[in-house]
Amino acid sequence: MSLPAVVAESSTVAQMPEAVRNVCDLPYDVLFELFRHLSAVDVTSLLNTCRGAHKHTQDPSIWQRYCSQYGLRSVVNFGGLSFYTVYTQLLHPYGPLLGLWASDYPYRGNIIEFRLIPGDDKEQGGLSTSTRHPVLPNYVRALKIGFDAPFVPSPRTTIASQAPSPRSPNDVPPKARVSCSVLPPVDHAHWHSTYVEVVPPSSYGYFMQGYRKPFPHPGFPPLDALWYDSPRGLPHLKPSIPVLVDQRELVRIYPAVRLPIIFASTTPHMKPAAISIHCSGGDDRCTQMYQPALPFDDLSTAPPRYYPLRWDIRAGVDPSDADWKLGTLEGLWLGVFGPYGTEVLHLTWHQEEEELRAIKLTGDANVPRGTLSWTLHASSNASPPIPTSAEWTSELPGGCLVYTGTGTISERGFPYGITVPLSIAILNADDIHIFWDQMNDTRIYTRYKGREGGAGC
Numbered sequence: 232m233s234l235p236a237v238v239a240e241s242s243t244v245a246q247m248p249e250a251v252r253n254v255c256d257l258p259y260d261v262l263f264e265l266f267r268h269l270s271a272v273d274v275t276s277l278l279n280t281c282r283g284a285h286k287h288t289q290d291p292s293i294w295q296r297y298c299s300q301y302g303l304r305s306v307v308n309f310g311g312l313s314f315y316t317v318y319t320q321l322l323h324p325y326g327p328l329l330g331l332w333a334s335d336y337p338y339r340g341n342i343i344e345f346r347l348i349p350g351d352d353k354e355q356g357g358l359s360t361s362t363r364h365p366v367l368p369n370y371v372r373a374l375k376i377g378f379d380a381p382f383v384p385s386p387r388t389t390i391a392s393q394a395p396s397p398r399s400p401n402d403v404p405p406k407a408r409v410s411c412s413v414l415p416p417v418d419h420a421h422w423h424s425t426y427v428e429v430v431p432p433s434s435y436g437y438f439m440q441g442y443r444k445p446f447p448h449p450g451f452p453p454l455d456a457l458w459y460d461s462p463r464g465l466p467h468l469k470p471s472i473p474v475l476v477d478q479r480e481l482v483r484i485y486p487a488v489r490l491p492i493i494f495a496s497t498t499p500h501m502k503p504a505a506i507s508i509h510c511s512g513g514d515d516r517c518t519q520m521y522q523p524a525l526p527f528d529d530l531s532t533a534p535p536r537y538y539p540l541r542w543d544i545r546a547g548v549d550p551s552d553a554d555w556k557l558g559t560l561e562g563l564w565l566g567v568f569g570p571y572g573t574e575v576l577h578l579t580w581h582q583e584e585e586e587l588r589a590i591k592l593t594g595d596a597n598v599p600r601g602t603l604s605w606t607l608h609a610s611s612n613a614s615p616p617i618p619t620s621a622e623w624t625s626e627l628p629g630g631c632l633v634y635t636g637t638g639t640i641s642e643r644g645f646p647y648g649i650t651v652p653l654s655i656a657i658l659n660a661d662d663i664h665i666f667w668d669q670m671n672d673t674r675i676y677t678r679y680k681g682r683e684g685g686a687g688c
């Protein structure tokens with residue numbers, strides 16, 4: 232554990248009076264001020280180093296300050312636990328989970344959101360029904376990290392291994408538990424233990440074994456993923472060492488009737504560390520939450536890896552406003568993908584190429600997560616509109632901005648993407664209509680405004 236720089240400064244120590252040679256000799260109120268500049272881990276090691284200060288290890292005013300960094304200002308609903316326990320056992324190990332995560336689950340992907348309630352909780356956005364308009368996420372509680380898990384814990388649930396640790400065994404605070412249930416939390420009988428693990432960087436990726444040859448599944452996250460939230464970090468848990476099996480040779484001997492099949496093997500690209508969620512309840516409904524049904528067999532054995540997804544939720548600007556520009560369309564969007572229903576897109580503006588790009592965060596059996604769904608070419612606004620179906624143009628309000636662009640389509644399994652022309656209309660700050668000429672279909676895209684933006688739960 233690293234000690235704060237102030238402890239190691241030998242030159243200043245030399246100038247100190249004899250009585251204050253050691254930082255531990257400083258009065259506690261001075262130490263307390265010093266803590267303001269230190270990480271929680273450093274504060275813990277300092278308190279454990281100083282005999283006199285050790286009795287202040289659980290001083291609530293220290294830990295209240297660290298808890299408030301996560302927006303938690305009261306622990307009244309934590310069953311009588313202290314700020315110290317809530318911070319060291321819950322927020323320190325698991326705090327980096329807070330926010331959105333996108334998984335590399337083949338084709339469909341998946342997005343989950345961890346948020347802090349006066350407890351600690353995780354809920355999942357499920358996006359599936361097929362309609363003309365994008366369906367807002369239906370948030371389903373999937374797991375809970377807290378101190379009140381009502382099931383009998385298995386040893387695997389106590390994994391807060393790198394939390395600042397107290398010195399004396401008498402101080403050992405209760406560990407936070409990870410539990411999951413697809414049913415409302417009041418029904419305790421269905422709660423069971425689960426665990427969240429940190430998985431190290433990996434060069435493994437998914438492949439599809441077709442009838443003639445294998446082809447790589449799009450990497451996730453893509454190398455230049457602008458949605459990837461690198462400052463977030465990962466939970467402070469001991470990284471696991473997953474057993475990865477290269478299945479490339481195995482699928483070669485598979486009978487043709489079992490093809491196509493998804494398998495895992497090494498790729499040229501290293502993916503960053505991630506988290507994985509393991510449910511030990513043996514409940515299919517839990518598995519379906521993280522691994523929604525696929526129309527292909529899947530030989531891979533490791534659970535999906537979730538990567539931190541930037542909270543890119545923005546207030547739109549109306550195209551009639553003087554501040555409007557294509558860049559104001561950036562952020563998270565929901566779009567309809569025909570029979571596959573609603574999928575999640577991340578829109579980014581690329582000034583140099585004058586392009587607005589929509590990357591799929593969730594996908595489907597034709598065009599998977601991680602691929603470029605469509606691109607709007609800004610310069611096309613000047614050129615005359617391309618001829619498209621009369622039905623499409625008749626639906627558009629007068630004076631809306633129309634651009635041309637390109638979209639990605641594919642046969643099932645995504646052996647390769649095919650680029651097709653599109654007509655793209657910006658209706659207002661939050662709605663885009665795209666006419667996919669090849670499919671003779673207008674698809675509607677709506678800005679995602681977050682849980683409070685009308686999700687209705």
Ligand SMILES: [Zn+2]
Nearest residue numbers: 411510512517
């Ligand atoms: Zn479960």
